[in-house]
Amino acid sequence: MSFTRCSLFSRQSSSDHSPSLLFTGLRWTFGAIALSLGAIAAVNTIITARTPPMGPRLNGLFGRYPARYGDLAYAIGGEGPPIVLVHSLDPGQSSASWRAVFDLLADDFTVYAFDWQGYGLSDPNPEGLNAREFGAQLRDFIRDIVGTKATVIAHGSAAPLVLEAAESGQINGLILVCPDGSAPDEPRQTERAEFLAQKEISDRLLEFPIIGTAVLNWWRSKPNLEREAHEFALWDKSQVENEARLWHVAAHQKGAQRAQKALLKGRFAAPWRELWKNSSTPALLVWGRHARGFESASEWGALRPDASLQVVENALLMPQLDAPQEFAGFVSEWVKKHTE
Template sequence: MSLRKLLAGSVFGGGVLAAVNRHLQSTATDLPPALNGEQHTYRWRGMDIAYTEAGDPENPTLVMLHGINAAGSSGEFRAVFDDLANDYHVIAPDLPGFGCSDRPPLRYSATLYTEFVGNFLAEYDEPSVIASSLSAAYTLDALASDPDLSVRDLLLICPTAIAGPEPPTQWLRELFRLPLVGAGLFNLVASKPSIRYFNADHGYYEMSKVTDDWLEYEWQTAHQPNARFAPASFISGFLNADLDLVDAIAALDVEPTILWGREAEITPLSQGRELAAEADVPLVVFDRSKLLPHVEFPAEFTTLVADQFSGAADRGDY
């Protein structure tokens, strides 16, 4: 193949990819909040961080922190948010770079999320906290880093400190950050087939519990402007937390409860059993669920929250 033909093909291929990227972004609509309630903005380091608030402010405050993935948002708590608002003053932010929050093209890091979690929780007087996956590690790290920060109760859902390559892969992060190729790669990762695959293979035991509307919302949130930058750090390992979960739990002033899905594969139940045994804290296992037991079994989850926050939670299966 002549150099002229090679260059012509590259230009043509780049033009097609740019057109596809533009089309996908133009197809995405303005993202509505994932949860019902009052919509607010928390100004943090020049970013507008969106959060939803519901329930009586006189009730105990409960902050809910979603996990991180290519389509992450506070909508992870959509199945339980309204019910929990009956008894608690519930608050659920979209983490920086996700959902309705600002998504500047930063090189996102675990330190950034730990500091955000610490600053956000400090806005409330000893809130109870539910934190999912990597956000559980950020919460533990924030509590360990600030002796003045405290929580009333803590429920950790499939907590992990490592969810990407270890050590982090810089070239992979920079590849996803590229304006043309990176956007194209992320559009593949965040395509509807990919989102469905992740949900079926990692997130949910029964895909029948995932509505088409929710799959559409996940696609929409993953195709907002600058949507790829925070996931680029996640995919490449730069959102892995540098802490030992057992040591972090041991340093707490409050005993957390750990929740796990029996069929979880990315972070298998064996890790949960080991963590709970070494930290000597309650482990609750939901059958027929993976990484999102609170979505698959919302009634059982709200019961667990009531038990945990009243001091009645114990090790066991649901």
């Protein structure tokens, strides 16, 4: 049986110009790649140049805490027992996600809201930080700025980090809002090599300066963020456009891509089931009735039957924005009842 050669070479004898044709083909190939990368780089530059700077988005006093790996930006308001508000780790998230309830809670409590490193107005996070080191930011913030035990209200993907910090004994109450512990399951042994190889490839791809940034720019693009806000975050669709705009600005601040890469690489994963099950800190779980992941409430409840559950009707993943008065009301009642 014979095989037909590729037409590029089948028309040439060994003494003809196949090397030059190959070189020409490679030159055109790499030229096309260079043009594509150049276009991506230009888009990345334009997006960066057009992103306006952020300013404080919460009322109250603004401060900066010199944490171990850089400053944490925070706001403080009100008087009373301390509450610390902790935003999720998704692109564009910041302490601004608490703006609708910050003043309401400040009527009864001293309220702190900070930006994780790499988010909002805080300094960029160094490369390689993991969930335990991020959790230490919260633990140190409570120790040095709050100065006493505090109730922590954590949103979404920040829940595992807060559970890491809760082991320190500095948290006397946990309120987890639509907690997301969605670290990928450990692959079976027969699939582990393939899983690790795929992860290595994807991690390396994210580190290519132009391609990696292009991937992030798609992830944090305005259309993608608007879709997330519309389909998953907000029941009140009148808030979607403004919320997506706030996310888009925050997601493109200088240095924000480091934290976003860390999230994509799974560096913020933590053994949340073990941490949650073994925790004795009084806890309240909050979900929007129509939130993605609401079905996992049963698992969280089964792991800790002593935890309370509050369901907010007509809310998705951000009940603090969909129903701020209701949210502040039941949070205030629970904190007064369950914490020292």
